[in-house]
Amino acid sequence: MAEIEYRLPQKRELVTSIPGPKSQSLAERRAQTVAAGVASSLPVFADELDGGVIKDVDGNQMVDLGSGIAVTSVGASNPKVVARVQDAVAKFTHTCFMVTPYEDYVAVGEKMAQLTPGSFDKRTALFTSGSEAVENAVKIARVRTKRQAVVVFDHAYHGRTNLTMAMTAKVMPYKQGFGPFANEVYRVPMSYPFRDPEGMTGTEAAKRALTMVEKQVGAENVAAVVIEPIQGEGGFIVPAEGFLPALSSWCRENGAVFVADEVQAGIARTGAWFASEHEGVEPDLVTFAKGIAGGMPLSGVVGRAEIMDAVHPGGLGGTYGGNPVACAAALGALEAIEEWDLVARAQEIEKVIREELGSVAESSPVVGDLRGRGAMIALEFVKPGTTEPNPDAAKQIAARCLEQGVAILTCGTYGNIVRLLPPLVIDMDLLRDALGVFAAAIQEVGA
Numbered sequence: 001m002a003e004i005e006y007r008l009p010q011k012r013e014l015v016t017s018i019p020g021p022k023s024q025s026l027a028e029r030r031a032q033t034v035a036a037g038v039a040s041s042l043p044v045f046a047d048e049l050d051g052g053v054i055k056d057v058d059g060n061q062m063v064d065l066g067s068g069i070a071v072t073s074v075g076a077s078n079p080k081v082v083a084r085v086q087d088a089v090a091k092f093t094h095t096c097f098m099v100t101p102y103e104d105y106v107a108v109g110e111k112m113a114q115l116t117p118g119s120f121d122k123r124t125a126l127f128t129s130g131s132e133a134v135e136n137a138v139k140i141a142r143v144r145t146k147r148q149a150v151v152v153f154d155h156a157y158h159g160r161t162n163l164t165m166a167m168t169a170k171v172m173p174y175k176q177g178f179g180p181f182a183n184e185v186y187r188v189p190m191s192y193p194f195r196d197p198e199g200m201t202g203t204e205a206a207k208r209a210l211t212m213v214e215k216q217v218g219a220e221n222v223a224a225v226v227i228e229p230i231q232g233e234g235g236f237i238v239p240a241e242g243f244l245p246a247l248s249s250w251c252r253e254n255g256a257v258f259v260a261d262e263v264q265a266g267i268a269r270t271g272a273w274f275a276s277e278h279e280g281v282e283p284d285l286v287t288f289a290k291g292i293a294g295g296m297p298l299s300g301v302v303g304r305a306e307i308m309d310a311v312h313p314g315g316l317g318g319t320y321g322g323n324p325v326a327c328a329a330a331l332g333a334l335e336a337i338e339e340w341d342l343v344a345r346a347q348e349i350e351k352v353i354r355e356e357l358g359s360v361a362e363s364s365p366v367v368g369d370l371r372g373r374g375a376m377i378a379l380e381f382v383k384p385g386t387t388e389p390n391p392d393a394a395k396q397i398a399a400r401c402l403e404q405g406v407a408i409l410t411c412g413t414y415g416n417i418v419r420l421l422p423p424l425v426i427d428m429d430l431l432r433d434a435l436g437v438f439a440a441a442i443q444e445v446g447a
């Protein structure tokens with residue numbers, strides 16, 4: 001395993017209570033300034049981040065088990081990203097690719113064509129946010145198929161713009177009061193092994209979903225089936241084996257575009273470059289964002305050339321889409337993933353998490369399920385002896401971790417899931433230390 005060098009000492013160290021006095025005074029200014037609708041999970045303000053450490057303004061060093069929601073996989077100040085950004089930003093900050101093109105945009109497209117599943121001819125378009133990438137995948141699929149219907153799944157998360165809110169399942173907080181939503185979006189059941197009938201296979205779950213599509217939407221009306229190969233915000237739900245291949249085959253047979261929303265699960269996060277690979281699926285289109293550029297805002301759609309190129313010139317774009325500094329950052333981040341073999345590190349992280357949490361997950365009455373792949377692992381909390389969601393347990397555990405300097409995030413339709421998304425460059429001893437705190441918190445709350 002590659003030796004990774006860090007700027008900050010990779011250790012957990014609290015010098016004040018959480019939040020400390022400086023964070024508290026910033027929180028007061030924030031409350032007078034920042035819109036209440038923009039909430040934060042952590043009460044501390046960031047000063048510096050490196051590797052697996054978040055250093056706050058009071059000098060506390062927290063362990064980062066969230067990566068800013070799966071974004072800073074290579075770390076939040078990766079030297080390769082920093083160097084490329086500094087170099088790029090000193091040359092030009094912006095031209096608008098739709099006005100004056102530049103090489104790094106093309107280079108990112110070449111990398112994505114090479115890294116995504118499938119050896120067919122591909123094209124790429126770059127944007128700024130994950131939501132925008134998903135919207136554009138739908139636009140492209142509609143032009144290509146001359147159809148309108150978009151099929152999405154229970155527990156899905158696809159973003160916060162109007163179309164992607166319609167595609168997102170959970171109403172609170174993402175959709176509440178923000179309608180009316182875009183039409184021609186149809187939701188069908190996800191394969192959710194922990195909550196599906198005992199023994200339901202991926203093929204059966206796909207049949208359940210696709211029969212609904214055929215009866216309620218009509219196969220000939222479907223432009224795209226859009227799915228996260230491992231769901232993110234919805235609770236790190238890994239569909240049963242066979243589910244994704246069945247959906248992909250159905251799309252091929254029925255002339256619909258199969259879109260894998262890899263915004264959260266993609267870019268080495270799950271111990272493969274893309275989560276679709278775990279099931280040998282070659283999506284027609286892949287959306288990517290979060291992990292691509294070491295924290296700089298960049299997203300995109302990559303996929304079959306004949307689908308991508310169906311759109312007329314000028315039909316895709318945006319002022320900032322594929323910003324040159326963000327593209328430079330992406331090339332640095334992708335280089336870091338390759339050189340340090342972060343795909344293998346994601347697999348190693350899964351091993352460490354399962355080692356450290358396996359027995360507490362087995363024995364604690366409040367843990368219903370431990371699931372996920374690579375550095376995308378979650379625990380689902382339940383009321384003892386049932387499968388009834390237990391969001392209070394998840395919240396209490398996250399709060400206990402925070403008090404002790406371990407930053408973890410919750411998620412899920414029922415809010416009862418704690419998700420682990422450490423930077424892929426996290427030091428393994430630091431990871432074990434943080435997981436020890438987490439395991440103790442589970443034990444205490446479950447007792």
Ligand SMILES: *Cc1c(COP(=O)(O)O)cnc(C)c1O
Pocket residue numbers: 128129130131132134157158159160228232233261262263264265289
């Ligand atoms: C985060 C996320 C999005 C939205 O990305 P933004 O950059 O927040 O717009 C879309 N799809 C998935 C799967 C995500 O996890």
